[in-house]
Amino acid sequence: MVKIDPDRLMADLKQLRSFGATGPGVVRLSLSPVDLAAREWLAGRMSDAGLDARIDGIGTVFGRSRNPGPALLIGSHTDTQPTGGWLDGAMGVIYGLEIARALGEHDATRNLAVDVASWIDEEGTFSGLLGSRSFVGEEVDSAIRDAANRQGERLEDVLAAAGLAGRPRAQFEPGRQLAYLEPHIEQGGRLEAIGKAIGVVTTIVGMRELRLRFTGQRNHAGTTPMAIRRDAGAALVAFIATLNDAFKQLADADTVWTVGRIDLEPGSMSVVPGTADMYLQFRDANPARLQAMESALAELVRDFNARNAVSVELQTVDEPIDPVSMDATLAEHIARAAEAVAPGQWLRMPSGAAHDAQVIARCMPACMMFVPSIGGVSHDFIEDTAEQHIVLGCQVAASAAASMLLELAAKAA
Amino acid sequence: MVKIDPDRLMADLKQLRSFGATGPGVVRLSLSPVDLAAREWLAGRMSDAGLDARIDGIGTVFGRSRNPGPALLIGSHTDTQPTGGWLDGAMGVIYGLEIARALGEHDATRNLAVDVASWIDEEGTFSGLLGSRSFVGEEVDSAIRDAANRQGERLEDVLAAAGLAGRPRAQFEPGRQLAYLEPHIEQGGRLEAIGKAIGVVTTIVGMRELRLRFTGQRNHAGTTPMAIRRDAGAALVAFIATLNDAFKQLADADTVWTVGRIDLEPGSMSVVPGTADMYLQFRDANPARLQAMESALAELVRDFNARNAVSVELQTVDEPIDPVSMDATLAEHIARAAEAVAPGQWLRMPSGAAHDAQVIARCMPACMMFVPSIGGVSHDFIEDTAEQHIVLGCQVAASAAASMLLELAAKAA
Structure with missing residues (x-):
């Protein structure tokens, strides 16, 4: 079985936390100087992991595997709310990075393709879910032209100042990316209340x-x-x-x-x-x-x-x-991985919060998995998840990713 | 019977309205430039009427009759709300001016004393009911020192800039002022709803x-x-x-x-x-x-x-x-005057709004009378009262004032 490296995972998560750290929380609003610095760092870590990494024309960080498809796309976001927590979004992106590395370290999975994305502006500093909407081909030029943040800074100007204007934007590659996985913190208290470690998401409400x-x-x-x-x-x-x-x-x-x-x-x-x-x-x-x-x-x-x-x-x-159903086959991969890694410690549940996965689901089968939020708290400086749950969640995601990719490869063969 | 001069009454009311006129309404916040100009004008009209008039150390305009007491004090306020009407407060002050003039024009009342006051800041731009509170001897020095308006201008500074700081403040003269009358618009819709012209106030709630x-x-x-x-x-x-x-x-x-x-x-x-x-x-x-x-x-x-x-x-x-009862004897004078001038067109009612009369009642018997507010509206530019009701109300107030003063004179004799 693919094994992730818990120390490497936690070190990267903590390094990312340092960009915009504010007490226990993080203030890393989309395209702010500290967010841009974090994106540069993230692209570097993706390159270190062997991915072809770039920051696209609206700020999405995209790390493309050098392996041919079929590829699994793992993504989430690294921007935060105005008073954000350190894991909301960030955890899923670093899971993707760690899973790409871990798969590359095992013979059975070395040739599988994991692409990793940090979608720009999930939290809507300028325009919510902007990066994933652009990726799936939604017309976002008018949003780019018209959107401004609370300080009145126009998105177009901010992109130009950051040197991103004019760069191509990451686009869905049909035939290559065949599945999307978004690991995330639950942002609610249900897993904690019933003592479970993994939520397999059935639907985004x-x-x-x-x-x-x-x-x-x-x-x-x-x-x-x-x-x-x-x-x-x-x-x-x-x-x-x-x-x-x-x-x-x-x-x-x-x-x-x-x-x-x-x-x-x-x-x-x-x-x-x-x-x-x-x-x-x-x-x-x-x-x-x-x-x-x-x-x-x-x-x-x-x-x-x-x-x-x-x-x-x-x-x-x-x-x-409208509600968006997660792909049942992909969810079953997560459920099996969870049962293998943490028997009896998982359940199926809807996502009450919105996520990029509901956008990506327009162009490919998508799935999500949750780890518990302490006290059910999110969008707050004190948002947190027990380290054992962070590590366990990444191992489940890695196992599920390998199993999804092996099935996709078998079908393609 | 004492007769007021309707044309003179309305001319003065309209002249006062011109200070701060804004559409049909008035913006004349306490001690603003336009309010100070209105106070100068008012003091001049009081002098024309034969009163010893002055603006006191906090802005109250006080017109003292040259006749010896017993005196009836008639007052209200000429400051307005941020989006005020033209009659709220102003009407009662101009009634006082007109009644002082009207009594001076009739042999039977020529020697009676009517003092007239426009209390500063009833509406609380700096500190509500400030002028009447100062008049009755309440400690207001701390309010003068600490109060500021919404723009952050300090009352103390505003008084100094207006040249009022250091002037003596109008004070209750025991033995002279034996009764207080405050005519006012109703600010509610009850008189209009039942087709009455005069409200005789029983209590301020x-x-x-x-x-x-x-x-x-x-x-x-x-x-x-x-x-x-x-x-x-x-x-x-x-x-x-x-x-x-x-x-x-x-x-x-x-x-x-x-x-x-x-x-x-x-x-x-x-x-x-x-x-x-x-x-x-x-x-x-x-x-x-x-x-x-x-x-x-x-x-x-x-x-x-x-x-x-x-x-x-x-x-x-x-x-x-706490609720403040109006003096029953004074109220009876108003009721008799109303019945004489407008038979059957009056009723007794509480005042749901606060007024300087509740403060003045601490040192002498006080009473109030209302005229109808069109649509029950006040504290709004469209606040208004039918001219016939304004004139009728002043006639009732004048008759009541004469009757109160004659009774006070008889008792003193």
Whole structure:
């Protein structure tokens, strides 16, 4: 069996962590100086591993195996959230690097091709999932032209300043790359709660993001009797109760919905709010359930408008994202590898978070595997995973990668 | 009977409106250049009316009658909200000016003393109700030293720049000023709704302002199952429902409570809120009811903390304000004057808004009267009152003032 080198794996992960290290966390926003330095370092480590490595025209680091295909593409991202953890994305990329090295060190796997990618801007500093979208052939020129970060820096200018503008962009090579594997931290607390070490991802959930704007009448909070108020904030609060009831009827244990933001206008203690906005996100692995939730919400809105002096309007904040199924055959390779390396310590589960894998799945079979997040925490400086789980996860991924590639090679032969 | 001059009244009101006019509204923040210009103009009109007028050491314009007491003090304020209306405060001050003039034009009232005040900063650009608080002898030196406006300008510096620092401040003269009258727009829709022209104020309601902070656990909105969430925002929404139930049990038709602001942290669609703040204000004319509401709220908080994984903490935002009863004898003078001028077109009502009268009532009997606000709107550019109601209100106030002063003179004799 292919054996990874735990010390080499951890050393590279810790080296990558040093780019943007902030306390226990990491601040490495896409294309920031520290992120560019990390990309240079990563390309160097890929070259050291025998890959043909380059940073492409939008910042994706792509390490192409010198072996002919069929190739397994292993990828994730090395950019972070504004207050990010050290493993979110980074771990999957370094797994890819380590697996390319480990396979190259064993006779049985020496001739297999592992390509490794660190997709640019998964976290959306400029435009979320940009690198993987570009790779699969999505039109991203307009995003490159129009996107800017929170500081108002335009993506186009940042790429030019970094000397990347005009370079070719990494593109999917049909016939070569036949499968995609993205190892990642779970970012939730399910594995930890039931004491498992590996999650084999079945589906990346779909998502809806909506704003509900309630419009009433702004008024003096002292002189306006309750009976004649048209309080947009009170209407919003009442609406959430009916929404919760309706969604509970439709949900299963994995369905989630969140009101992450509420704005009452003008936001003064002495003023009855005239308008009130709530931002609602809901996610599920089942497209039919997402559709049913959307229909239920639309019906609640119609019903509310028919009965209330405050009106409510539903607006889409972001394009709907449909659930993406992971390839069952690839998932089975991961499951078998997990059972071999860590018997009984794995389970199948959906991914509640978005990942580049949902984009790459448009052009080739894709799969994901998770390792546990301590306390279920991510997108936070204190995000962490036990070292034994990091090492175990890489060994599972390496074994699964070898088994996928051997099957692909057998089919090609 | 004393007759006011409607044309002179309206001309002065419109002249005052020109200072800071912004569309139909007025922006005349305390001690801004345009407010200082308006104060100079007002002091000049008071002098024209035969009053000894001056701008005091914090900006209050005080016009003292040259007649000996007993005096009736008529006052309100000429500063506005950031987006203010033209009558809120201004109307009562110009009523005082017109009443001083009108009484001086009739033999029966010529020797009566009407002092007129425009109290500085009722609206709290620097420190709410500052002028009336200074007048009644409250310690305001620390407020003068520490207060700043939203632009960060310090009150002390602004007073020095205006040449007011060091001037004496208007002070209550016991034995002279024996009653206070504050005419004002209603700022609510009750008079309009029932077709009345004059409100005789019984009480200025008391108020509580509190913040409730809910503390749960911030988490990823995609990967955290509903069953294990500690969503501070959802807890806040659920709490408001129980609060509404409890307060409805205690309320009468005049009780009001308002959640004017809600902040979910971090305020992102993809993050389960870890903390959530709601700002709650409630007002009532009955001190026992305010106390009961306060107790009910404290009990809800205890109960919530005992039952929930999200905790809630109650904090006072501002000092409690107790209800202030208006003087019944003075109110009766207004009621008789209203019945004489506009039979059947008046009613007794509480004031849901705060006014300088609640401060002045600490040192002398005080009363208030209202005229209707069109659409119940105030603290807004479109605030307005029908001209017939403005004129009628001034006539009622003048008749009431004469009758109060004649009674005070008779008692003194």
